[in-house]
Amino acid sequence: MNKFMQMAIEEAKQGITSGHGGPFGSVIVKDGKVVAKGHNRVVQNNDPTCHGEVDAIRNACQVLGTFDLSGCEIYTTGEPCPMCLCACMWANISKIYYGCTIGDNAEIGFRDDSFYQKVADRSQLGQYLAQLDHEHCQELFAFYKSMTNKTNY
């Protein structure tokens, strides 16, 4: 068994036995060393975005003092939902190792599969999104584009 996945499982177990949320633990590794761990704290923190991967990413960023986790890999007990997959990409994580699948998530009551379908096929979102005040927002974007000395990410 992979030692980092074992840590991710232990992290998840600690979370569920403490009532923090679902069975999702994550470990972020750089150059063969653990940078940070995290687990699902949706219930504990009243934060629907605090999945295991997101918690670990936030912790790793605090440890390294950056929003850029280039060169880091993540080990996570469940295949990431679209939110967490995209969080890994925004963080520039180089590789994701996961244990259980999106199908396994469904088996224990989570909605990841339907979210993947909706993100992939926007028509399934129906009227969930609507556009408003495009021109006013474009002015905001143009102002941002014109700014100098900004930090890109």
Add this chain to the structure above:
Amino acid sequence: MNKFMQMAIEEAKQGITSGHGGPFGSVIVKDGKVVAKGHNRVVQNNDPTCHGEVDAIRNACQVLGTFDLSGCEIYTTGEPCPMCLCACMWANISKIYYGCTIGDNAEIGFRDDSFYQKVADRSQLGQYLAQLDHEHCQELFAFYKSMTNKTNY
């Protein structure tokens, strides 16, 4: 101009002029009243997950004392990336109003479009994800499933 979108733009402007991150502000509304606001703080907080929508969701959940924002709507200056779209769905937000499009995001240097493509067509992810230790993680999930008195989300 919609008054909540105007607030979202003001929130975004405050963020960019303070160097917090990109031009993304969000306002969460319930029963016609503002519950919370948020803006992109990726640079400020060294948190690649702290997009405007995520910041607003976290704030609204703290205000309401729940991880469930059923009945809430979000007004946001840019069309949500897959992370934020999925964050809204996990939070049970009922409707998303956005100003600029994913194409506009690309114009000012953001990668949302490529992330949408990769989430929709997993083959584009190549070797980004790899599965490990499935059975050990399934044991964890089975243990969670067997637990009583857990809070579903």
